[in-house]
Amino acid sequence: MYALTLTAELNGVTNLRPKDTADSPFWYTFTVQCTSCRETHGNPISVSRFESNELSGSRGEANFVWKCKNCKRESSCSIKTTPKAYEQNEPPKQQPIIEFDCRGMEFTSFSPEGEWLVDGLESNTKFEGIDSLTEGEWYDYDEKAGDEVSIKDLKWDIKRA
Template identity: 45%
Template sequence: MLNLFIAAQLDGVTELRPTDTDEDPFEYYFKIQCARCREVHPKAISVNRLERHQIAGSRGEANFVFKCSFCGSSSNIDLGIPKKFKPYTVDDNGRRVPFLAVEARGVDIIQFIPEGPFECKGANSRTVFHEVDISGGEWYDYDEEAGNEVSITEIAWDISKK
C-alpha cells in the first residue's frame, strides 16, 4: 500500500482538501509506468474513488484497470482514504501528511498531477474557498471577511510507503 503525501505552506487558510463528493467525485491524475516492461504511459490517467471496474480473470474490482499497450500486462489501481486522514491544516505547515491511500498492482505510479478543484477554509474567518487551483504549485486569494491575503505555496507531492 502506498500513500500520496502532501507538504505545503498555508498562509491564512486551513483544511486543504480535494473537492470530493459522492455526486461529483474528485478525479486524481497520475503518470504511470508498467511494472513489467517499464514503459511509461504517454498520457496521464484519471482515477476516482467511486468508479469501480471488474478486474479481468478475477472476481475483484478496482477503481482503475489498465492493460499495457506495449507488453499486454494487466494492472489495476485502487484508491482509499488513509487511516489517519485529515485535511491539511495550517498546523501541518511544511510537514508531509498522508492525503490518499493507493494500492497499485502491476503498475508504478510515478507522479501525481494535482488537477481539479480543491477547497480550503479561512484560518481566521468562516470563509470557504471553492475551486482552489493548485495545479501551478501555488495559489493566492484574498479573504474579505478576515481582511487579509491568503495563499498556499511550496506545494510538494510524494508517493511512497511511508
C-alpha cells in the same frame, strides 16, 4: 500501497482538500509505470474513488484497470482511504492526502488537476473552486479576516506505505 503526500505553505488557510463527493468526484491524475516491463503509460491516467471497473478473469473490482501495451499485463489501482485534509503547520510538514493499493503498476508523478477547497484559518471562511494548484500557488483575500490568504510551495510526493 502508496500514499500521495503533500507539503505546502498555507497562509491564513487550513484543511486543503480535493472536492471529492459522489455528486462531484475528484479525478486523481497520475503518470503510471508498469512494474513488469517498466514501460511508462503514454498519457496521464485519472482515478476516481467513485468509479469501479471489473478485473478480467476475476470477480474483483478496482477503481482503475490498465493493460500495458508493451507486455500486455493487466494492472489495477484501488483507492483505500477517503481524502484527508492538509492542515496548516509552521513550518510546513509532509502529510498524507490519500492511499492507493496498486497491483502491477506504480505512480511516478501526480498532477493536482481538479477543484480544491480550503477554510480560513481564523475566520472559517469557505474557499471553493480553487483549480489553479497545477500552477503551484493560489492567492485570495479573506473578507472576514481582512487579510490575504495563500497556498504556496506545493510539493507532491508518492511514498510506499
